[in-house]
Amino acid sequence: MGNSFDGDAVETVNGIQIRAVAEDEVAAWDRALALGFLRSHVESAAEYRRLQWEPGRMLGAFDEGRCIATFRSFDVELTVPGGATVQADAVTGVTVSATHRRRGLLSAMMRRDLTAARARGSAVAVLIAAEYNIYGRYGFGPATRGHGWDVDLQRSRGLRDGVPTVPGGRIDFVTMEEARKIGPELHDRWRLTQPGALARDDVWWKRNTGEVNVPGFEFKEPFVAVHRDAQGAATGLVAYRVDDTWDGSYPNCTLTVVDFFALDRATAAELWRFVFSVDWVRKVVAENIGPDDPLPLLLQDPRAATPYEDNADFTWLRVLDVEAAFNARTYGAPGRVVLDVEDRLGFAAGRWAIEVAADGTGRCTPTEDAADLALGASELGTLYLGGETLPRLAAAGLVTELRPGAAAAADLLLRTPLLAWNPDNF
Numbered sequence: 001m002g003n004s005f006d007g008d009a010v011e012t013v014n015g016i017q018i019r020a021v022a023e024d025e026v027a028a029w030d031r032a033l034a035l036g037f038l039r040s041h042v043e044s045a046a047e048y049r050r051l052q053w054e055p056g057r058m059l060g061a062f063d064e065g066r067c068i069a070t071f072r073s074f075d076v077e078l079t080v081p082g083g084a085t086v087q088a089d090a091v092t093g094v095t096v097s098a099t100h101r102r103r104g105l106l107s108a109m110m111r112r113d114l115t116a117a118r119a120r121g122s123a124v125a126v127l128i129a130a131e132y133n134i135y136g137r138y139g140f141g142p143a144t145r146g147h148g149w150d151v152d153l154q155r156s157r158g159l160r161d162g163v164p165t166v167p168g169g170r171i172d173f174v175t176m177e178e179a180r181k182i183g184p185e186l187h188d189r190w191r192l193t194q195p196g197a198l199a200r201d202d203v204w205w206k207r208n209t210g211e212v213n214v215p216g217f218e219f220k221e222p223f224v225a226v227h228r229d230a231q232g233a234a235t236g237l238v239a240y241r242v243d244d245t246w247d248g249s250y251p252n253c254t255l256t257v258v259d260f261f262a263l264d265r266a267t268a269a270e271l272w273r274f275v276f277s278v279d280w281v282r283k284v285v286a287e288n289i290g291p292d293d294p295l296p297l298l299l300q301d302p303r304a305a306t307p308y309e310d311n312a313d314f315t316w317l318r319v320l321d322v323e324a325a326f327n328a329r330t331y332g333a334p335g336r337v338v339l340d341v342e343d344r345l346g347f348a349a350g351r352w353a354i355e356v357a358a359d360g361t362g363r364c365t366p367t368e369d370a371a372d373l374a375l376g377a378s379e380l381g382t383l384y385l386g387g388e389t390l391p392r393l394a395a396a397g398l399v400t401e402l403r404p405g406a407a408a409a410a411d412l413l414l415r416t417p418l419l420a421w422n423p424d425n426f
């Protein structure tokens, strides 16, 4: 399965060359990306793209020397249930020019990248899908959901009595420069508590604090506030923007939370208490805080929180190395399940036994035993982080029970105490 993959190889698909993009070709690649994302009006982001360039990881398709398709991947740590991390191949910047679509160019670039990723030791690949129906064919399945809330502050009447506080804690606004200093270490600690979370690199912090500008994505400086405990240690961060809306002579502002993470529940409650107390604000929009976040239950009136309009599938995941992936995560209950996986691209194909010990650790091995459940690689990706239940997939006809009751029984194993969530687009 591709251990001999040659990163410099040039493939030809229907007369079109597919190959890695050299550093001095990044401007042409960036232009093709802009056109592919229907952004012909956007000025060159080549300077920014050069920060992302790594040998062999930006692919392009070339027709008579013109770049007409783009694809990029980078390695990132993904937190799995239990708090371990696995190396993930993050796929992004996928475009094929309208002049060259449906000739197999995406399929060729994807095959090439996934083969190289498996050879590099990535246990999984992840991406954010522009459209639902593109990536299932390559073995990706929806693995986390975005989940947010709109909160009407007059109706909510603030936080319930008895919601935890942090005695001696404090909240301060920080400058963008301070956010770049405090944020990365804080986020690195937080992400290990959240299955589905991805590491943020240096470029992420630069882009989201305005140090690096990306043409077409105009940076508007947010308010960034950091919570510290009584000892002065940073324990949480919130970033938000506020519009300037007035209803006649009455302030009627909406505060939109764009980043929120806390190392413990009491810090989270303090940050929400702060966000809900900002003068002039009548509505708080938390665009994406995760499906398990208890926010509505912290309010005096939980009905004041209504689901955010864009709640949908977010990270898509593809298992590349079944043993590495399923050995890394922990499980909800002891037991054993045998999965029969069909995978057109081969990486996850076969019959796999997952045996879970009393302490919740699991061992995944190939087996000849009779299978309990049959499923495709895409469904395996959906199940991996615990973002979906087996009975629900079986009810939808996406997983087949080969033994009656197998879906419910295996679900007890795969269950996670905290639903997977990833706040970061990439």
Ligand SMILES: CC(=O)SCCNC(=O)CCNC(=O)[C@H](O)C(C)(C)COP(=O)(O)OP(=O)(O)OC[C@H]1O[C@@H](n2cnc3c(N)ncnc32)[C@H](O)[C@@H]1OP(=O)(O)O
Binding pocket: 036, 037, 091, 092, 093, 094, 095, 096, 097, 100, 101, 102, 103, 104, 105, 106, 107, 108, 127, 128, 129, 130, 131, 133, 134, 137
């Ligand atoms: C991670 C990201 O970057 S998400 C962003 C994805 N990019 C976009 O949405 C930008 C606009 N769209 C595009 O650039 C292109 O249409 C792409 C990249 C989605 C597809 O590229 P193509 O080269 O046309 O795909 P390719 O020819 O390899 O198609 C492979 C298969 O996927 C199918 N397919 C491709 N795009 C879509 C789609 N948008 N919806 C449903 N099916 C699709 C094809 O029909 C084909 O099916 P088949 O295998 O049954 O024959």
